[in-house]
Amino acid sequence: MVIREANRQDLFSIAKVQVDSNRSTYIGIMPERYLEGLTYESKVNEWDKRLFDNKRTEFMFVAETDNKNIVGFASASLDETNDIYERELYSIYILKEFQRIGIGKLLIKAIVERYIEEGVRSLILWTLQDNPSRFFYEHLGGSIVDKRIINRGGKELQQIAYAWEDITSMFKVKLR
Numbered sequence: 001m002v003i004r005e006a007n008r009q010d011l012f013s014i015a016k017v018q019v020d021s022n023r024s025t026y027i028g029i030m031p032e033r034y035l036e037g038l039t040y041e042s043k044v045n046e047w048d049k050r051l052f053d054n055k056r057t058e059f060m061f062v063a064e065t066d067n068k069n070i071v072g073f074a075s076a077s078l079d080e081t082n083d084i085y086e087r088e089l090y091s092i093y094i095l096k097e098f099q100r101i102g103i104g105k106l107l108i109k110a111i112v113e114r115y116i117e118e119g120v121r122s123l124i125l126w127t128l129q130d131n132p133s134r135f136f137y138e139h140l141g142g143s144i145v146d147k148r149i150i151n152r153g154g155k156e157l158q159q160i161a162y163a164w165e166d167i168t169s170m171f172k173v174k175l176r
């Protein structure tokens with residue numbers, strides 16, 4: 001498995017991972033109609049803007065198999081939701097059949113190492129309270145710091161924020 005920064009040629013694979021992973025993760029949580037309505041095309045456009053626009057503050061790492069298939073990704077950006085934390089882990093999605101084999105940890109580690117090198121120390125992320133994946137963040141030492149309600153397809157959903165005040169503690173990364 002290779003972890004590398006995303007480029008524009010990856011956009012369709014990224015969109016496919018997101019839509020397929022959203023559908024397997026949020027079934028029973030988000031309305032079925034909403035999940036069925038997600039399209040690869042709209043995600044390609046969304047990620048093209050988020051990652052490759054001139055003013056971009058977001059970056060992404062992808063996880064690629066030896067056969068050059070992208071099976072997961074994680075992105076991070078300036079935190080626009082909360083004044084206290086410097087950066088936000090904006091998204092992390094791995095295809096169902098590739099979950100729980102260490103890829104999530106590798107992707108987060110790549111982001112955290114980049115930020116530590118840049119002098120960033122604090123990180124926040126938002127996740128659905130009903131998503132069992134949130135225990136992954138607890139496993140990495142995140143603490144619940146905030147709550148909000150979002151709407152997906154007409155259904156109100158509770159989100160919670162996990163944060164790390166000092167990301168150097170997450171993987172015991174050695175500072176140079």
Ligand SMILES: CC(C)(COP(=O)(O)OP(=O)(O)OC[C@H]1O[C@@H](n2cnc3c(N)ncnc32)[C@H](O)[C@@H]1OP(=O)(O)O)[C@@H](O)C(=O)NCCC(=O)NCCS
Pocket residue numbers: 021025092093094095098099100101102103104105106126127128131132133134135136139
């Ligand atoms: C959540 C997610 C990114 C985690 O990545 P992953 O590759 O499956 O997790 P890893 O295999 O790297 O696990 C790392 C550690 O976290 C633990 N862990 C992972 N998922 C967990 C979970 N749901 N509950 C509890 N612990 C979990 C693992 O046991 C592992 O422990 P270890 O360090 O002792 O070996 C991935 O499962 C995923 O994409 N889920 C569906 C999409 C999703 O919900 N994304 C997040 C949206 S906010």
